[in-house]
Amino acid sequence: MSLLEVKNLHASVNGNEILHGINLKVDIGEVHAIMGPNGSGKSTLAGVLAGREAYIVTEGQVVYQGKNLLEMNPEERAREGLFLAFQYPVEIPGVNNSYFLKAALNAIRKHKGLEELDAIDFLSLLKQKTKLVEMNESFLNRPVNEGFSGGEKKRNEIFHMAVLEPKLSILDETDSGLDIDALKTVSEGVNKLRSKENATIIVTHYQRLLNYIVPDFVHVLVDGIIVKSGGKDLAIKLEELGYDWVREETLHAV
Amino acid sequence: MQSVDKNIQWYQSRFEAFEQSLNGEKSTAVHTLRRDAIRRFTQNGFPTTRQEEWRFTNISPITKIEFQPILHYELHGITRDDIQKYILDGAVHAVFVNGMFSSELSDIGTLPQGVVVGSLAEALKKNPENVQQYIARLVKGEESAFTALNTAFVQDGGFISIPKDVIIDQPIQLLFIASDDDRPFIAQPRNLIVVGAKSQCKIVETYVGLDQNTYLTNTVTEIVLEENSHLEHDKLQIENMNSFHIGMTQLQMNTASHYLSNVISLGGSLVRNNITVVLDAEGSECTLNGLTLSTGTQVIDNHTAIDHAKPHCNSHELYKAILDGESKGVFNGKIFVRKDAQKTDAKQTNKTLLLSDGATINAKPQLEIFADDVKCTHGATIGQLDDEQLFYLRSRGIDLAAARDILTFAFAGDVINRITVEPLRQQAERMIHARLDFRQTGIIEE
Numbered sequence: 001m002s003l004l005e006v007k008n009l010h011a012s013v014n015g016n017e018i019l020h021g022i023n024l025k026v027d028i029g030e031v032h033a034i035m036g037p038n039g040s041g042k043s044t045l046a047g048v049l050a051g052r053e054a055y056i057v058t059e060g061q062v063v064y065q066g067k068n069l070l071e072m073n074p075e076e077r078a079r080e081g082l083f084l085a086f087q088y089p090v091e092i093p094g095v096n097n098s099y100f101l102k103a104a105l106n107a108i109r110k111h112k113g114l115e116e117l118d119a120i121d122f123l124s125l126l127k128q129k130t131k132l133v134e135m136n137e138s139f140l141n142r143p144v145n146e147g148f149s150g151g152e153k154k155r156n157e158i159f160h161m162a163v164l165e166p167k168l169s170i171l172d173e174t175d176s177g178l179d180i181d182a183l184k185t186v187s188e189g190v191n192k193l194r195s196k197e198n199a200t201i202i203v204t205h206y207q208r209l210l211n212y213i214v215p216d217f218v219h220v221l222v223d224g225i226i227v228k229s230g231g232k233d234l235a236i237k238l239e240e241l242g243y244d245w246v247r248e249e250t251l252h253a254v
Numbered sequence: 255m256q257s258v259d260k261n262i263q264w265y266q267s268r269f270e271a272f273e274q275s276l277n278g279e280k281s282t283a284v285h286t287l288r289r290d291a292i293r294r295f296t297q298n299g300f301p302t303t304r305q306e307e308w309r310f311t312n313i314s315p316i317t318k319i320e321f322q323p324i325l326h327y328e329l330h331g332i333t334r335d336d337i338q339k340y341i342l343d344g345a346v347h348a349v350f351v352n353g354m355f356s357s358e359l360s361d362i363g364t365l366p367q368g369v370v371v372g373s374l375a376e377a378l379k380k381n382p383e384n385v386q387q388y389i390a391r392l393v394k395g396e397e398s399a400f401t402a403l404n405t406a407f408v409q410d411g412g413f414i415s416i417p418k419d420v421i422i423d424q425p426i427q428l429l430f431i432a433s434d435d436d437r438p439f440i441a442q443p444r445n446l447i448v449v450g451a452k453s454q455c456k457i458v459e460t461y462v463g464l465d466q467n468t469y470l471t472n473t474v475t476e477i478v479l480e481e482n483s484h485l486e487h488d489k490l491q492i493e494n495m496n497s498f499h500i501g502m503t504q505l506q507m508n509t510a511s512h513y514l515s516n517v518i519s520l521g522g523s524l525v526r527n528n529i530t531v532v533l534d535a536e537g538s539e540c541t542l543n544g545l546t547l548s549t550g551t552q553v554i555d556n557h558t559a560i561d562h563a564k565p566h567c568n569s570h571e572l573y574k575a576i577l578d579g580e581s582k583g584v585f586n587g588k589i590f591v592r593k594d595a596q597k598t599d600a601k602q603t604n605k606t607l608l609l610s611d612g613a614t615i616n617a618k619p620q621l622e623i624f625a626d627d628v629k630c631t632h633g634a635t636i637g638q639l640d641d642e643q644l645f646y647l648r649s650r651g652i653d654l655a656a657a658r659d660i661l662t663f664a665f666a667g668d669v670i671n672r673i674t675v676e677p678l679r680q681q682a683e684r685m686i687h688a689r690l691d692f693r694q695t696g697i698i699e700e
Contacts, residue, residue, distance in 0.1 A: 050649050078651035090646040094664025103660065104650035111651070143664075160650060 001066055003028045003168055003199050009060035011048050017058065018044040020224040029196040033210055033235060034203045036221035037243045042203045043087060046172040050084035051077050079111035081167030085157040085174050092144040098126055100144050101163050108164060129162040133189040151182035158189040170201045175209035187212030207239035220246050261317045262299055266292065268323050269406055275325060284378060284408065287390045291405035300399050310584045310616040311555040315524055316498050321440035321470045323407050327354035330433035334359060340429055340462050343677040347427040348372055353441035354410045368417035371426055374444055375410040388446055392476045392504040400500045404442045404474045411443035414457060418450035425675045427458045432497065434465035445475040454484040456675050463494030463521065470498040479511035486514045488673055490682060493521040495550065503529045510537035516673045517544040518682050519554050526555040533560065533567035544573040545669040547689055548581035555584035562595040571602040574669050576662060577613035584616045591623040591630060598625060602632040607665050659690045
């Protein structure tokens, strides 16, 4: 059984259909990259999987760990091990980063039938995870993302991922707005978290990120449909030839 | 109109009865103040929504009831156990039952030499000249009917006098308890606070209703801050939901004095808080913060007025409201900058969170600036919980109800965290959590 199976997924936003029949299988231990030009539906796909209410699924199925993902609300998905790293992480003034993570981690642990972590164990876990993403400990006591630079926000997303240890992570344009140093640190963090026990979907416009996080599979999403799938070489070819190349090839095939 | 007139007659007759009970005290200076005040009250009557200052707050529920003025102290069987949870850890506390000082329930402890914390009635007896030089002098200018009514029946309340050069770390609490009673009553504490030059202290006013009876608290606090003094003045209002609360705080600030006010309003069916500050000496600075948390059909109105009369004074203001149910909030923030008040720095922020469709807010910043070299800003926002923030929290595993609580609490925390009296901050935090949990579970645990 696949970890995630998306079958003929159609989804609309404000009455406009954005996804026109996505098919995708992700197995445990795999890293998939979904590439596509602006407006192709990449972020919509990530949003549908995470449970954004604005996206309406009009057709198709998503099976996650044998369960109907689309029936779960966002918090249930998270507790079942799904994680979305936001393209634009949200600032939450007045809510301390570590307080927030404690509430999140304990909600997930409770769901798994585990005991809540006490303050001391939780703090040592946090400190250990900050090292993984090379994040300054001072960020723990700051309000979530408030006043963080673009790079710091993305790093904080990967830090959350490190603490919550999801089964399936969806990284939505995690590379956008990052300079090369930040990109390296964030990628290294993701690579360290990569294991045989989890899977990752990387949503990106550019091949750049994939130099650092090498995917097992690459899918090209154009106009709401996956038009081409392949190995990591596909990403390199895309970078050389551009998305028009896939578009033309698809037209010819039709 | 007729019922209003009837109401004036009611208080007039109560005043006559009060006067008869006074005997020899009738010739005192304080009684002259009372007589003047009842005359002004009778002339002007209660305000209506036709008056600009009361446009958004209809006080007719108050004028319909004949509240019995409290003329004598009675303990009403209240024990320390009944009030223990309202007393702040480590605070010197003067306790008042229906506006009258209770020596049984108070614990003044040991204070630095010259510091007086206790009853206004006692201060009037012991040292009338000292009290008379301050009392009713500050509030006269823009007096409301309620302040006049308070002055007409003035007898007791909190009296705090700090000589110069004294720094008191221990918070001083004035705890006002409303007892249960068969008849609706009006408790009218009159508080006077004088902080001497270069002195510093923290004073907390707490207003509590012990039962579910109907009463009116009509309180007036006058504050004098001498040169270079610092005062933190916090007010926690948790009257019962059948009661009414009208509060007036009036300040006189001298050179380079600092005032910090945090007003937390949780209780009462109809509440009006007035704060009037005159920055009448150079280098003085005031910070006024407020938080309203209301539900049901509560009406909570905060009126602030800051008068920048002299140059080089600063004022900061942050008023927030979290409104649920069918409740109504009012914020009216006046800032005057007089012609001579150059180099004024005034900032006003007003933010409201509406948790339900039925809740409403009237927010009215009112800036009148006559000087040209000043920095004045104001901003008012009204909104609901942010969907994107809610989704972010949920996408990390936090359920919708908890996510709403976290965000609502964060909104409140912005004000609560400005309270430096730690036991009060914690108490307010607990009460707000209890209120928010109540939304989820229907159970209040304090």
